[in-house]
Amino acid sequence: MLNFFKKKAALVWAKKHVQKTSEFKKNSEKNQENLLLSLVKTAQKTLFGREHDFENIHSVKEFQERVPVADYEDLKPYIERVKKGQANILWTDTPEYFAKTSGTTSGSKYIPISKEGMPFQIAGAQSALFHYIAQKNNADFVNGKMIFLQGSPEMEEVFGIKTGRLSGIVAHHIPSYLQKNRLPSWNTNIMEDWEAKVDKIIEETEHENMTLISGIPPWLIMYFEKLTEKHGKTIKQLFPNLQLLVTGGVNYEPYRDKMEDLLGGKVDIIQTFPASEGFFAFQDDYTKEGLLLLTDHGIFYEFIPLEEYGKPGARRLTLKDTELHKDYALILTTNSGLWGYSIGDVVRFIDKNPYRILVSGRTKHFTSAFGEHVIAFEVEEAMKAAVEKYPAQITEFHLAPQVNPSEGLPYHEWLIEFEKEPENPELFRSQLDTELRKRNTYYNDLITGNILQPLHITALKKNAFQEYAKSQGKLGGQNKTPRLANDRKIADLLESYKL
Template identity: 50%
Template sequence: MKFKSFLAKPFAAYVVKQVKKSMQNAVPDQEAIFRDLLKTGANTQFGRDHHFDSVKTPEEYRQAVPLRDYEGFRPYIDMIKEGKHNILWKGVPMYFAKTSGTTSGIKYIPISKESMPNHFNSGRNAVFCNMAEIGSSNIFDGKMIFLSGSPELERIGGIPTGRLSGIVNHQIPSYLRTNQLPSYETNCIDDWETKLDRIVEETINRNMTLISGIPPWMQMYFDRLIERSGKKVGELFPDFSVLVHGGVNFEPYKAKLFESIGRKIAAIETYPASEGFFAFQDSQEAEGLLLNTNSGIYFEFVPAEEIFLPNPKRIGLQDVKVGQNYAIIINSNAGLWSYNIGDTVKFVSTDPYRIVVSGRIKHFISAFGEHVIGEEVEYSLMKAATEAGVHITEFTVAPMISQDKGKSYHEWLIEFDNRPEDISAFAEQVNANLRKKNIYYDDLITGNILLPLRITPVRKNGFIDYMKSIGKLGGQNKVPRLSNDRALADALTPWKEEF
C-alpha cells in the first residue's frame, strides 16, 4: 500500500463520522444555515430590496422573497458584471460558472469563496464514504480522470469565468495533482473528439483507478479504449474500481457501461450543478442520494404540481414526505435566493434525507394533458429493455400531433446498442409499462385520444453526430429526454432509420 492510500483510510473514517453527524442534525443544520444566510444577505443589495433586516422566520422569508429562475436574477447578475460589490452576496463572486440555458441563453452563476467548499468537498465526501464502506483505498495508488470541460477561464466584469468542471479543476489540492489525468493541455482542447483521442493516448497505458463523468461521454471514452486495445476496460485497467457519475439518470447507460468494463465495480452517483452540489450517494447499499443539508445551502421544496401557480406552497426539509415529487428550491452562500433550479426530486427516505432526481420541470410531455415526466419514461423503457435483454445507447421522446382524433401519439427516438428482434412488440411493452405508470396517459389511450407510442430507431452514433452538428458534443452537454414540441425530433431526421 502506498503512502496516499495509507493516509486515506483514517481520513475516510473522519469524513464518514462528519457525514453521519450531518445526517442526524439535518433539520437543525438547515435552520442554522437559514439564519446565517439571512445575516450576511441583509448587507447586500438583494437583502435590502427584500427587507431581510425585518425577516425572522422561514414563513416571513417566503412572503418577502418570491421564487425566481435565472431571468429573475439577471438584473442583479448584470450589476455584478458591471463591477458592483455586495449585490447578491458580500463582495464579488470568486468565479462565475458559465452554463447554457434553454430559454435564458448563457447563464452566469456566482460562486463565492464560501460556496466553493460545497462544490469540491461534496464529491470528495462521496468517494470517501463509499471507499470506507467497501474497504478499498487503492484508488489513490493510481490515476484518476474526470471527463470535464476546459479549465481555461475568461474574465467577465473582472471575475474569472468558465465551466463549473473547469473551475473545480483549479481547486484540486496539490496532493492529488499527481494522480490527475488528463493533462492540463489536453483538458483545454475544445473539440471533443480530438480531446477524446488525446485522453485515450494519455491514459491507455496508465494505471487508472477512478473514472468520473457524464455517462454518455464515459461510454464514448470506453468505446475508444476498447477499439484501440481490443480489451475490456476492466482488463485494460486491472485496478479500476470506482466509477463516479452524474448529470443524467444512470439507468439507461448502466448495462452497457458495465459490459464495456467487463466486471462489476463500485458506481457512485452525484448530483452537482453550477448552482451547487446538492446530494451524493454515500452508500452502495442504501437507495437514493444523501441530501447535502450542512453545506451552505438552505433548501425549500414546492409540490411539483404547484410550481407554476402564482403562490405555490413552499416547505422546509422537516415537512417533506416520502414519494412526493417536489421542485427543489435553493438559497445559498453564493447569493442565490429562492432560486428554482428546474429539477424535481422525490424523497425515498427522511431518516436520513435521501432523494432521487425525478426529472426536469420543463422536460415533460403534456401535449394532450398526459403529464408524463422523465422518471416514468425512463422506468417504462428500462423495464422493457431489461426484460428483452436490450441495451439502450440514447433516446428522446416527443409528441406527434395530428388534427384527427385518435391519430396522435408519442414518438420515441431510440438508439439501440442491440436492436430488439421485434421492435413493434418491444414498443407494445414500453407502452404497457407507461400506461401502468401514468393514469392520464392510460386514459388517453383507452379513450382513443392517443395511439400507442411508436419507436423510431436512430442509427448508431446518431445522437453523437447530432450533438456534434450543433456544437454540443462532450463536456456537460446532455440530450433532453422529453420535449413538448417536435424541434429535437425533427432535427434528428437525418439520423433516423426505417424498420
C-alpha cells in the same frame, strides 16, 4: 512504502469524515432553518437584502413572504450589476467565480460562486469519495491514475471575476495529494474539439494504471467505446485495476447495461448531483440507490410539489413537510447569493432518515402536449422495465409528442438509438407502452379513452445522438440531450438519423 502510507491515510481520513457527518444527518431539519437565517443575516446590507427587508426576517415563513421564487431571468438584473464589478448586490463582496453555463432562454448564464460557496463544491466530491472508502474499507484507487472527463479549465475574466465552466473551475481546486495521479494533461484538458480531445485522452490513458474515472455517462461511454474499438478489449481488460466510476449530470440507470457491457467486469459506481449552483447530493451507500442530500453545505432547500409548480399560491415546503415518492421542483437559497432560485431539477425522496433523493427530471423537460405531464423518471423506469422483459441495449433515447400525424390518433414518439435491438420489436414497443401506462395514470387514461394511440418507436442509426449534439455545437463537456420534450424541435432534427 509511500503508496502504503497514502492508502492508509486515506482510510483514516475517510472514517473520521464519515463519523463527523453523522451529526448533520440527524439534525437536518433544524440545521436547515438555522442556515437560512444565517444566510439572511449575512446578506442584510446587500442590495437584494435591503430590497427584500432581510432585517425583519426571523423565520422561514417570513422569508417566503418576502422573497418570491425566482429563475435566472428574475435574478439577471442583479447578476448584470455584479458582472460590471459591483459588490454587495446579491451577496457580500463580489463572487470568486462565475460558472458560465448555456441556457435555452437566457443565452449564457453566469452563476455566481462566492468564496464561501466554492469550498463546498470541492467538499461534496471529497465527501462522496470518503464515504465510499469508509464503506468499502479500501482505498486502493488513490495509488493509481484518475481521469476526470470535464470542460476546459481555461478561464476568462469578467470585471476581475474569473469565469469558466464549473468542471474547469473545480479542476483548479483538486487536492494536491491527487494532482500527481490526475489525467489528462493540461494541454489536453483545454482542447475545445471534444472528439479530438477524447482521442488525445485515449493516447494519454490507454497504457496507464487507471483506477478511478469520472464523467457524465454519455461521454464515459464515448471514451470507452473508442478504447474498446481501438484495442478489441473490454475496459477491465485494459484497466484491470479500475475500481470506481464517479458519475453525475444525468440518471445513470438507463446507461447501466451498456456501461456494464463495455466494462466487462466489476466496477463500483458512485452517483453524484453537482451543478453550478452547488453540490447537492451524492450516493453515500454505493450498494443502494438514492443520493444523500447535503443539508449542511451552505444551501437552504425548498420543495414545490411538481403539480403546483408555476401556479399561483404553490406551496413552498421545507424538509419536514416533504413526503416520500412524490415529485418536487427543487428551490435553492445559497451562500453565493441565489435567493429562492428555481434550478429546474425535479427530485423525489426515497428516505427521510437521513434524507435521500432521486433526481426524477427537469421542470422544463417533460411531455404534456395532451395533459399527461410525463416526466423523466417515469420514462426511464418504463424503459428499464421493458428492457428487463425483452432484452435490448439502449444507447440513448428522446420522447416527443406527435400531435398531427399523417393518419390516425396522435401519439408519443420514442426516438431510440439501439446498441442491440430487441428480438421482437413489436413486443418491446407494446411492453414499453404498458410500462409507461402503469407509471402515469393520465397517459393511461388518454390511451384507454382513445385520445392517443400507443407509442411509436423510431430506431436511429449508431452514433445518432453524438452526431446530433455535434451538429448543435454541444458535443462533450456537461452537455446532454434532453430525454423528453413538449415539442418536436429535437425530434424533427433526430428524424434525419433514422434507420
